[in-house]
Amino acid sequence: MSSQINIFLAVQELPTPKSRASKMSMVAEAPGYIQVFSDGSVKRFASEVAPPSIESPNGYKSKDVIIDPSKPVTARMFLPDTSEAAFQVPVLVYFHGGGFSIGSTTWLGYHYFLGDLSVASKSIVLSVDYRLAPENKLPTAYDDCYSALDWVSSEKSSEPWLERADLSRVFLSGDSAGGNIAHQVAIKAIRDKACRVKIKGLLPIHPYFGSQRRTVLEMADGAATDVAMNDMFWRLSLPDGSDRDYYGCNFEKVEMCNEEWRRFPAVVVYVAELDFLKERGVTYAEFLQKKGVKGVSLVESEGESHVYHVFRPESEATRLLQKQMSEFINSH
Template sequence: MEQRSDEVAIEFPFFRIYKDGRIDRFFGDEIVPPSPDSATAARSKDVVISPESGLSARLFIHQIPDPTRKLPLLVYLHGGAFCVGTPFSPTYTGHASSLAAESNAIVLSVHYRRAPEHPLPIAYDDAWEALQWAVVHSGGGGGPEPWLNQHADFDRVFVGGDSAGANIAHYVVLRAGVDGLNGPRIAGLVLVHPFFGNDKPNRLLEIIFPSRSVPNDPRVNPGFDPDLSRLGCGRVLIFVAEKDFLKDRALAYYEALKKSGWIGLVELVEYEGVDHVFHLFSPKCEQAQALVKKVSSFLNQAQAHI
């Protein structure tokens, strides 16, 4: 029998890699089953997108008093430095339930494969595959998931995420603009405290994204992307937090997008006195509830010009 080695090769605040290849994650892997949410009245269930890769998601929907009414669809990418977190956790199940209930929207919370076992760009490709899987349903009964066939409004498809998930969300929407999406146009993009890079060395990215072109790979630092003007949506909503160490990078993205020639509407919302992804750690605080309401308003606005 092969012996396990407890000798550590690499350690970060999120995970530890042992020399024998084992990986320990320090948080974010707690799982709760899908079920009706007593706090929000949202329902959820788990779906398999790709049996081959294991790509899956948790799907959320609010109670439907009118079965003929179509609901906005939000494809959501969770944060966690590309390494930790899952839509099946209590934190993200609670957040997605709140978004579904407040917005009366369908939320598809994607369980992309995580680094370091699955280094980037695998998470980007998984998110793109999940979006393509979702819009297959836009033909009216053409997909495998009844909730999407029966209730999703494919004129109101949104992509969003927090932290690393916001980075992935940007990538997906840009790819939709550059490569085209076989289905509806994306209505809007929601970025909550996005994890974008800068031109400084980053040891974590060196480990989890060894194939990137440094230092300004556009997938990590989209302000340097020559295709930024081709972002494939008509509206963007960006949240920043006053005490977030990533705030300046989000502001740089906001300015780059405005100057890129992209034709659309971008809005920046800042909450004072709070830190990175505060809304996940304190979901009942006033500003967290304001954030959820703001996202709800964004999902339910009339279509903006393209």
């Protein structure tokens, strides 16, 4: 998790009484965004959010739905306007970033990016709010996000916004930690014989992976601040007793047979030239190719940094990303 991206990593504020705070020490902090205290309490800071709207001035409408009230897991749906009412459309399930510890589909950047993407790709988009670490360490996020696939299939007959959903053309995407989640959800879908949706492709954006071994960028001069922030978010999210070779961090540690790898969907990995995590994304694409996954491609955004599409959802670079993603979805 690069320090340069933490400007948007804040979701809500959980007040801590002054009398209580004075007795605690802070054990982790991204200044101004998240604080974790010695008693396990967490303070997250407010970020500007967008409300859902059934009005559609930008060519789409949105609403919030409950995926699992017992956890809870929620999601925001985006439905594009289209006159092609008789046609079935693909479904894109999206997982937000934030080092598994912060983030929300309600943030302005995500709302506008995904709403516009639903229009560009003519897809129903389901953006999932999963439970966050450190209160809910991995693999909680994977399980929560996988439950969104169950929800889509079970609600197909009763949710009006899913009436035209083509469950044989479901795509998984997400940025940073969300790109990591997309990979893990795809594996769970391959292994789940009861899964009722067909994952046609993965579109991870600047995926967040790691390992005990440092990359060249992580060992470079001037990388200390980024490395420290990256290490902190992995400490917050990894299960107790696990190191950075945990399967959810190091994709090379997952145990899958050749037959399962042959059923892995097509993948396009998006990386950014100036991103501290770029090496991890490139290595991920190379790893999938070595495993025999068909249809693996890598797309680099020149002159761009980590999750630029969330910072600048209306930029020229973001519009290009939406076009590239739409082309991938519509070709599968």
